[in-house]
Amino acid sequence: MKREYFRRDVWDKIKNHLTPEKVEAAGFKVFGMKITPQLADKIYDYIWKEKIYTHMQSRKNRRSVKFLYTPNFSVKIYIKDNGNYSTCLIDLGTPGAIIGESGRKEYEDKKKRSLTMIEIYFAILRKYPQHLLSISCATEDELPW
Numbered sequence: 001m002k003r004e005y006f007r008r009d010v011w012d013k014i015k016n017h018l019t020p021e022k023v024e025a026a027g028f029k030v031f032g033m034k035i036t037p038q039l040a041d042k043i044y045d046y047i048w049k050e051k052i053y054t055h056m057q058s059r060k061n062r063r064s065v066k067f068l069y070t071p072n073f074s075v076k077i078y079i080k081d082n083g084n085y086s087t088c089l090i091d092l093g094t095p096g097a098i099i100g101e102s103g104r105k106e107y108e109d110k111k112k113r114s115l116t117m118i119e120i121y122f123a124i125l126r127k128y129p130q131h132l133l134s135i136s137c138a139t140e141d142e143l144p145w
Contacts, residue, residue, distance in 0.1 A: 026139040052110045
């Protein structure tokens, strides 16, 4: 991964965390990522096609949104009044409603098939680094708890 593929502020945060070994050694955690609308659409379509979503949302605070959650991460697309996207994020996931034993099994299956935040981070670094606009992350030493 070359520095010129990344935005400077993103590169400064991730330059020491470009391999799984370095991520593990530092206790690197990704809390969220701001991405381009093009990448948000690709990830949204992937979640939908693979049927790994646990919850979806189309309105938030009387505003149009396209939120699609998996057990491990979510893609959140905020929509302007004119239909264009204003902000696109990768955020934490949610289990959604789990009802009964069959619901638990379905959730566990989706969790196994869903990428973790670190896996989606590496997928973006490998394939779409220019689409990563900003990242909220920390190492184990930087965590407040």
